[in-house]
Amino acid sequence: MKFIETDIPDICIIEPTVFTDERGFFFESYNEKIFLEYLQQTSSPKLKFVQDNHSHSTRNVLRGFHYQIKQPQGKLVRVVSGEVFDVAVDLRKSSHTFGKWVGEILSEENKRMLWVPPGFAHAYLVISDTADFLYKTTDFYAPQYERTVLWNDPDIGVEWPIENTPILSEKDQAGTLFKNCEVYE
Numbered sequence: 001m002k003f004i005e006t007d008i009p010d011i012c013i014i015e016p017t018v019f020t021d022e023r024g025f026f027f028e029s030y031n032e033k034i035f036l037e038y039l040q041q042t043s044s045p046k047l048k049f050v051q052d053n054h055s056h057s058t059r060n061v062l063r064g065f066h067y068q069i070k071q072p073q074g075k076l077v078r079v080v081s082g083e084v085f086d087v088a089v090d091l092r093k094s095s096h097t098f099g100k101w102v103g104e105i106l107s108e109e110n111k112r113m114l115w116v117p118p119g120f121a122h123a124y125l126v127i128s129d130t131a132d133f134l135y136k137t138t139d140f141y142a143p144q145y146e147r148t149v150l151w152n153d154p155d156i157g158v159e160w161p162i163e164n165t166p167i168l169s170e171k172d173q174a175g176t177l178f179k180n181c182e183v184y185e
Contacts, residue, residue: 059126
């Protein structure tokens with residue numbers, strides 16, 4: 001497994017070692033020992049995963065920016081079918097990257113994963129016909145603490161690879177502007 005730094009030091013791209021032959025492929029999508037060794041070098045050294053989630057979406061569906069103001073969730077995300085543009089925004093007020101974002105294409109072809117630690121809002125846009133998106137979380141879903149930042153907030157300025165207005169849930173359409181959202185200290 002290879003850990004690749006991004007422009008926001010706490011977020012990383014994970015490239016698994018893929019073994020391919022005439023039968024198909026094999027790779028470890030998660031290895032606790034290797035992942036915990038990586039976390040020891042970051043600001044989140046003692047996390048563990050408590051929940052796995054699976055989302056299926058069609059082209060042009062945008063989910064997010066979601067986060068939990070209490071019980072913040074770290075997320076290890078990947079795509080097993082299709083392709084998405086995955087984005088995380090730093091909501092840690094004390095961070096030198098506060099308000100900055102990182103985006104990465106995750107697909108069944110590249111098999112890349114993204115580690116999004118607690119303290120970030122997370123979103124993704126489906127750019128294939130359909131996508132199956134899997135993610136592990138470091139805390140349980142707590143709807144009473146969930147918050148949503150507006151997906152196209154001009155202060156964040158994400159450069160979405162999109163031609164038309166995305167398909168959004170009511171919650172995502174009503175997201176809060178970044179300047180008004182609750183953030184982490």
